[in-house]
Amino acid sequence: MLFGRRKKNPIKIADKGVVEWKYAACGYCSTGCSIEVGLNAEGKPVASRGVADADVNRGKLCLKGIFEHELFTSAGRGTKPLMRARWHDEWRPATWDAALDTLHDEIVRIQAAYGRDSFAIISTGQMLTEEFYTLGKLTRGLIGTNNYDGNTTLCMSSAVSGYKRSFGSDGPPGCYEDFEHTDCLIAWGSNLPEQHPIIYWRLKEAQEKRNFPLIVVDPRVTMLAQNAHMHLPIRPGTDVVLQNALMHVIFKEGLHDQRYIDANTIGVDALRAEVEKYDPVTASKICGIDEDTIRVVARTFAKAEAAMQIWTMGINQSTHGSDGVVGINNLALITGNIGKPGGTSLSITGQCNAMGTREWSSCSGLPNYRLLEVPEHREEVARFWNVDPEFFPKKRGMLQTDIYQAMEAGQIKGIWLIATNPLSSLPNTARIRRAMEKLEFCCVQDCYQDSESAQYAHVFLPAGTWAEKDGVMTNTERRINRVKPVTLPPGEAKPDLWIFNRVAERFNREGRVKFPENAADIFLEMREISRGRLADISGMDHELIERNRGIQWPYTAEQRQRGETPPKGGKRLYTADGTFSFPDGRAKLIPLPFIDNNEVPDEMFPFWLNTGRLIEHWHGRTKTGKIGNNNKFSPIPFIEINPDAAAELGIRRGEYVRLVSRRSDAVAMAMPTQRVPKNMVFLPFHFHDCANRLTLGLLDPYSRQPAYKQSAVRIERIADQAAAAKLSMEMRTF
Ligand SMILES: Nc1nc2c(c(=O)[nH]1)N[C@H]1C(S)=C(S)[C@@H](COP(=O)(O)OP(=O)(O)OC[C@H]3O[C@@H](n4cnc5c(=O)[nH]c(N)nc54)[C@H](O)[C@@H]3O)O[C@H]1N2
Ligand SMILES: Nc1nc2c(c(=O)[nH]1)N[C@H]1C(S)=C(S)[C@@H](COP(=O)(O)OP(=O)(O)OC[C@H]3O[C@@H](n4cnc5c(=O)[nH]c(N)nc54)[C@H](O)[C@@H]3O)O[C@H]1N2
Ligand code: SF4
Numbered sequence: 001m002l003f004g005r006r007k008k009n010p011i012k013i014a015d016k017g018v019v020e021w022k023y024a025a026c027g028y029c030s031t032g033c034s035i036e037v038g039l040n041a042e043g044k045p046v047a048s049r050g051v052a053d054a055d056v057n058r059g060k061l062c063l064k065g066i067f068e069h070e071l072f073t074s075a076g077r078g079t080k081p082l083m084r085a086r087w088h089d090e091w092r093p094a095t096w097d098a099a100l101d102t103l104h105d106e107i108v109r110i111q112a113a114y115g116r117d118s119f120a121i122i123s124t125g126q127m128l129t130e131e132f133y134t135l136g137k138l139t140r141g142l143i144g145t146n147n148y149d150g151n152t153t154l155c156m157s158s159a160v161s162g163y164k165r166s167f168g169s170d171g172p173p174g175c176y177e178d179f180e181h182t183d184c185l186i187a188w189g190s191n192l193p194e195q196h197p198i199i200y201w202r203l204k205e206a207q208e209k210r211n212f213p214l215i216v217v218d219p220r221v222t223m224l225a226q227n228a229h230m231h232l233p234i235r236p237g238t239d240v241v242l243q244n245a246l247m248h249v250i251f252k253e254g255l256h257d258q259r260y261i262d263a264n265t266i267g268v269d270a271l272r273a274e275v276e277k278y279d280p281v282t283a284s285k286i287c288g289i290d291e292d293t294i295r296v297v298a299r300t301f302a303k304a305e306a307a308m309q310i311w312t313m314g315i316n317q318s319t320h321g322s323d324g325v326v327g328i329n330n331l332a333l334i335t336g337n338i339g340k341p342g343g344t345s346l347s348i349t350g351q352c353n354a355m356g357t358r359e360w361s362s363c364s365g366l367p368n369y370r371l372l373e374v375p376e377h378r379e380e381v382a383r384f385w386n387v388d389p390e391f392f393p394k395k396r397g398m399l400q401t402d403i404y405q406a407m408e409a410g411q412i413k414g415i416w417l418i419a420t421n422p423l424s425s426l427p428n429t430a431r432i433r434r435a436m437e438k439l440e441f442c443c444v445q446d447c448y449q450d451s452e453s454a455q456y457a458h459v460f461l462p463a464g465t466w467a468e469k470d471g472v473m474t475n476t477e478r479r480i481n482r483v484k485p486v487t488l489p490p491g492e493a494k495p496d497l498w499i500f501n502r503v504a505e506r507f508n509r510e511g512r513v514k515f516p517e518n519a520a521d522i523f524l525e526m527r528e529i530s531r532g533r534l535a536d537i538s539g540m541d542h543e544l545i546e547r548n549r550g551i552q553w554p555y556t557a558e559q560r561q562r563g564e565t566p567p568k569g570g571k572r573l574y575t576a577d578g579t580f581s582f583p584d585g586r587a588k589l590i591p592l593p594f595i596d597n598n599e600v601p602d603e604m605f606p607f608w609l610n611t612g613r614l615i616e617h618w619h620g621r622t623k624t625g626k627i628g629n630n631n632k633f634s635p636i637p638f639i640e641i642n643p644d645a646a647a648e649l650g651i652r653r654g655e656y657v658r659l660v661s662r663r664s665d666a667v668a669m670a671m672p673t674q675r676v677p678k679n680m681v682f683l684p685f686h687f688h689d690c691a692n693r694l695t696l697g698l699l700d701p702y703s704r705q706p707a708y709k710q711s712a713v714r715i716e717r718i719a720d721q722a723a724a725a726k727l728s729m730e731m732r733t734f
């Protein structure tokens with residue numbers, strides 16, 4: 001293929017010999033891009049490309065998507081079930097039957113000895129929805145432990161909790177098309193160009209056309225901040241104070257939408273009384289944003305015809321994560337910016353199917369946002385699954401972060417980890433290690449055998465990943481998209497769905513509960529139980545979803561019967577005069593008093609430790625660490641450090657430093673940059689045994705999500721640079 005001017009050095013793209021392209025949605029982030037994987041004549045995946053007529057990405061892919069086909073053959077994949085008697089013994093290859101029998105027998109033994117809830121199951125946001133639904137049915141309907149949760153507690157639980165507190169239910173109201181209608185956008189703690197590059201591209205296109213104000217609240221000069229009209233480098237963990245101050249100005253200057261407030265909300269008097277205390281002068285001393293900037297932002301936001309807010313982990317991962325989300329919703333509600341084109345509060349999700357797990361996994365309740373606490377919901381699902389409603393717990397059990405504390409305390413004796421790697425992703429790893437060592441049994445089900453958490457496993461189940469499997473996923477804007485099997489899992493590895501079905505057989509000998517074998521049939525079952533619910537998908541099927549390159553929920557059977565084609569984009573949850581999910585149909589305005597309970601820098605530990613992500617890597621790098629075109633950008637751990645701070649410490653670019661927190665220490669290379677203020681370092685959390693050795697991770701009281709972005713460290717020069725380099729090289733490989 002030739003591009004560019006024909007006569008002058010045209011760019012040549014190597015011909016990979018693709019003979020067939022197969023459809024899938026991307027398996028990394030929640031943007032939800034449609035991909036085609038190219039197979040050569042031998043049926044080997046050799047290329048990936050964006051799908052041109054998909055509304056989300058319109059032919060584009062980011063650095064991760066474009067090399068995603070390399071996953072299938074990357075190093076470290078699990079190809080055989082493994083077993084051992086103690087976690088520190090050598091692994092022995094096992095048959096699937098032996099491994100699955102052991103998992104079943106250990107669950108039964110532990111539950112009989114210590115009670116039903118003494119066995120925990122931790123899932124993920126990175127499987128397919130049919131897999132989530134099946135695991136939920138198995139866990140809630142047959143195994144019956146209430147200590148069942150997902151890694152989404154590390155990620156989205158503050159958003160979920162904030163939506164529930166404000167609107168009565170989870171479910172992000174907005175969509176990407178809102179960028180095309182908005183007149184002002186505030187982005188809170190979100191670095192779209194690196195973490196959701198294709199959503200960013202949609203935003204940028206809209207922005208270039210109309211140049212609406214883009215305001216970024218982030219303590220770091222992120223790529224998004226570089227492209228913003230205003231950057232508010234907030235003091236970590238104090239977003240709620242800034243939100244209260246913005247509302248203070250809006251009320252004081254009469255810029256609120258009284259008609260919307262009267263028609264659609266309750267609680268405005270208590271909110272006004274609280275924000276009265278946060279005048280811009282007082283607030284600026286806490287949150288570090290000057291009073292005039294606060295006033296300008298408040299006016300710009302409130303006066304815009306339609307104003308939207310997006311946020312990601314800078315808000316969610318905080319001791320005020322849930323409050324920060326409620327604060328965003330408060331701001332949207334008092335200005336009438338919910339459910340209208342360009343006026344919304346849109347949580348940008350994280351993992352490819354974090355939404356699918358929220359909707360269907362039953363981690364926080366029962367399918368499709370049903371609650372364990374509601375007797376009719378328990379009855380309805382029990383009848384549908386053919387189980388005894390009394391078997392369901394009457395309220396939700398522990399969340400993931402509390403489960404680890406219960407392991408430490410000896411209340412939980414066994415765990416099944418599915419597509420999550422807590423030893424790399426939970427805060428304060430030393431504590432997690434202690435908890436894991438106490439377990440009587442641990443099963444790890446992962447597509448990579450070298451995930452850190454497998455160190456503590458007695459049984460390892462090798463799973464397929466992404467387009468080795470069949471099903472659907474839901475993206476940030478509630479769009480359900482198809483993943484089709486492009487190739488088979490390596491060796492004896494099996495799709496997660498196959499594994500759940502084989503475990504289910506062992507708990508369901510008389511076949512009382514039905515577990516359909518293939519994803520299309522499971523989808524039809526989910527469709528039935530979705531009728532009349534918030535996430536009604538009764539009008540969809542696999543084929544229609546693929547044909548439309550994804551369909552946003554709700555899309556009902558009635559809509560389909562009426563001949564309404566699925567919306568191409570732009571579907572919103574609540575309409576301009578919204579009926580919210582509380583019984584009275586009104587949204588709640590909730591006052592948010594602020595108490596600073598974070599670990600803050602002091603003389604011993606003078607730097608903020610801010611942790612987060614890079615465009616080229618995915619979480620613990622089990623995937624991107626093995627793909628050369630991703631890994632080469634940052635193969636070793638490094639910190640962003642302000643050049644003045646580095647100079648004062650006598651640290652030069654490229655030198656290794658030791659970071660020390662109250663928990664432990666870690667080694668990383670110093671990269672001086674003005675991106676961070678003088679009293680902060682930014683450490684990507686992708687590297688083995690690094691960032692989370694240091695983090696404290698205090699928990700949000702509502703969502704139990706850890707504050708990964710607010711800890712304190714000191715930085716020490718390392719005399720023996722050669723030894724540090726060696727250690728760092730060890731960390732780059734698995
Ligand atoms: N390339 C890549 N993309 C990804 C992922 C990945 O691993 N790699 N992971 C996916 C997942 S699961 C998620 S959850 C998302 C995360 O996406 P993002 O949340 O955008 O990414 P992070 O880098 O974790 O954090 C965003 C910003 O929060 C800022 N921040 C820190 N403290 C505060 C604070 O107190 N207030 C405010 N306002 N901001 C603060 C940080 O400086 C950082 O720039 O990305 C998804 N996309
Ligand atoms: N310091 C710090 N820590 C953080 C964060 C932060 O910003 N800072 N962010 C947090 C957030 S938002 C998140 S979402 C978590 C993520 O935390 P984790 O869930 O631990 O993240 P991953 O490394 O993506 O782990 C997923 C595991 O599942 C495996 N896997 C992938 N696909 C499949 C599949 O299809 N089937 C199976 N069986 N296995 C599969 C991968 O190999 C990997 O081992 O990290 C959290 N930890
Ligand atoms: S933006 Fe996200 S969904 Fe799209 S290609 Fe990149 S990683 Fe995949």
Ligand SMILES: [Mo]
Nearest residue numbers: 154155350351
């Ligand atoms: Mo996440």
